[in-house]
Amino acid sequence: MELESFFIYILFAVTSAAMVGFGVMRLGLRMEILGRVLREVAECIGAFVVFFAINTILGIIAVLMFRGYVGFLSLYVVTDLMLVLLSAVQGFVFQLWWRRSRVSPPE
Numbered sequence: 001m002e003l004e005s006f007f008i009y010i011l012f013a014v015t016s017a018a019m020v021g022f023g024v025m026r027l028g029l030r031m032e033i034l035g036r037v038l039r040e041v042a043e044c045i046g047a048f049v050v051f052f053a054i055n056t057i058l059g060i061i062a063v064l065m066f067r068g069y070v071g072f073l074s075l076y077v078v079t080d081l082m083l084v085l086l087s088a089v090q091g092f093v094f095q096l097w098w099r100r101s102r103v104s105p106p107e
Contacts, residue, residue, distance in 0.1 A: 040095075043099075044091060044092045044095045045091070046091075046095075047090075047094050048087055048088045048091030048092065051087040051088075052083070052084060052091070055083055055090075056083065059077070059078035059083065060075060063077060063078060
């Protein structure tokens with residue numbers, strides 16, 4: 001494979017290693033917490049995937065219903081990058097809200 005295929009992954013690995021080194025050496029972050037944080041990020045990504053799937057399916061259904069009752073609407077409206085970004089926000093907010101609701105007593 002060519003370097004172009006791996007460039008993004010190499011960039012990600014270098015900046016991640018730099019982040020870990022800077023966090024531990026300069027900011028005093030503890031390495032033992034990193035595993036827990038990565039699990040929490042994986043949970044947030046899972047919630048994002050669920051919201052993205054739901055939003056995509058509901059979007060397709062809405063477009064098809066719109067076509068049946070009003071007129072033509074392209075399915076391409078469901079492929080907008082904003083759907084991905086907003087689904088990510090939904091997933092992360094929901095996961096953090098759920099986690100905080102389980103841990104923190106109501107005020």
